[in-house]
Amino acid sequence: MDTGYTKRLRERHPIDVATAPATRATDIMTETDIVVLREGTEGLSMESYANALRERLPDRTVTLARTPKQERELVADARVVTGITIDEDLLDRADRLELFACTFAGTDHVPMDALADHGVTVTNAGGIHAPGIAEQAIGNMLVFARRLHEGWRRKQSAEWRHFQSGEFTDSTVTIIGLGSIGQAVAQRLQGFEVETIGIRYTPSKGGPTDEVAGFDSDAIHDALSRSDYVVVACPLNDLTRGLIGEAEFATLPTDAVLVNAARGGIVDTDALVSALRSNKIRGAALDVTDPEPLPADHPLWGLENCLITPHTGGHTPKHWDRLADIVAGNLGRLDEGAELENQVLAAESN
Numbered sequence: 001m002d003t004g005y006t007k008r009l010r011e012r013h014p015i016d017v018a019t020a021p022a023t024r025a026t027d028i029m030t031e032t033d034i035v036v037l038r039e040g041t042e043g044l045s046m047e048s049y050a051n052a053l054r055e056r057l058p059d060r061t062v063t064l065a066r067t068p069k070q071e072r073e074l075v076a077d078a079r080v081v082t083g084i085t086i087d088e089d090l091l092d093r094a095d096r097l098e099l100f101a102c103t104f105a106g107t108d109h110v111p112m113d114a115l116a117d118h119g120v121t122v123t124n125a126g127g128i129h130a131p132g133i134a135e136q137a138i139g140n141m142l143v144f145a146r147r148l149h150e151g152w153r154r155k156q157s158a159e160w161r162h163f164q165s166g167e168f169t170d171s172t173v174t175i176i177g178l179g180s181i182g183q184a185v186a187q188r189l190q191g192f193e194v195e196t197i198g199i200r201y202t203p204s205k206g207g208p209t210d211e212v213a214g215f216d217s218d219a220i221h222d223a224l225s226r227s228d229y230v231v232v233a234c235p236l237n238d239l240t241r242g243l244i245g246e247a248e249f250a251t252l253p254t255d256a257v258l259v260n261a262a263r264g265g266i267v268d269t270d271a272l273v274s275a276l277r278s279n280k281i282r283g284a285a286l287d288v289t290d291p292e293p294l295p296a297d298h299p300l301w302g303l304e305n306c307l308i309t310p311h312t313g314g315h316t317p318k319h320w321d322r323l324a325d326i327v328a329g330n331l332g333r334l335d336e337g338a339e340l341e342n343q344v345l346a347a348e349s350n
Helices: 004-012 025-029 046-056 068-075 112-117 130-146 148-156 180-192 217-225 246-251 269-277 319-336
Strands: 034-036 062-064 080-083 099-102 121-123 172-176 195-199 211-213 229-232 257-260 283-286 306-308 343-345
Touching: 034 046, 034 068, 046 062, 046 080, 046 319, 080 319, 099 319, 112 343, 121 319, 130 148, 130 180, 130 229, 130 257, 130 283, 172 180, 172 217, 180 195, 195 217, 211 217, 217 246, 246 269, 269 283
Parallel strands: 034 062, 034 080, 080 099, 099 121, 172 195, 172 229, 195 211, 229 257, 257 283, 283 306
Antiparallel strands: 121 343
């Protein structure tokens, strides 16, 4: 028997379930707590994300919208929508929508003003990539410490000839940015017997590093002058754009290694190329570049002292599990009227 809600849904969105085999009748005919939008990310299936949410919320309705039509139909009656972004035209009919849970850490591509106008809270995926990015950053430092990239080069040419390596122990590592990524790097460095310096906006808060300094130029240059390795782990904004440039490369010791695990624009690319070519620094490991993607004819590709990965540091098979933990927990917080985890936009009370 049709409930009042089901009758309204039938009248608003007449659907022939028999002609849409990819959609279960229960997906369409049941009031939805969470709608997962169809566009995937990082090569991961949105079906897996929906299933991860269902595992954590067995008493809630979680629906995957597989087509634009289903998105229009389901978002109109959803309490929570999650995906990369949401079309503004979907918001006008989304009377129940309380939360948009972005599946990216950054939200600059999300219509934040429109969501605010509709009284919708926004959260992001900040922190879920931190373990993988931290592991890759440390891996890159170990590669340079032990010169494993030289071993790989000699293997490719079948060259059995010894080469000298260094030690990571007793190095000084400066971590620029002590958010979730910077903290994850610092945590994983604790067993390596290295000295750590953290750079953060409010150094008075302290942090997990041996020293903490601010973003003022004198403090950064003091830290760089003592660094064997520099891990860039801060957001890209007006303060940090071009933060590591010609002057900073001149301050770094000539045996220093730069690891950029954040955004390409934080490092001046031309200054980096010059520093690598002239041996002003020992090397760089880049998971991000400016421009990105890096053109095939860019000089960075040809430099043996520059390791490049195509923005893969955050890739992890645990992506959806970590994000589902956040979104599922936030649904309970909505019920309680509590502040949400990873909240980046608070809905204003009417």
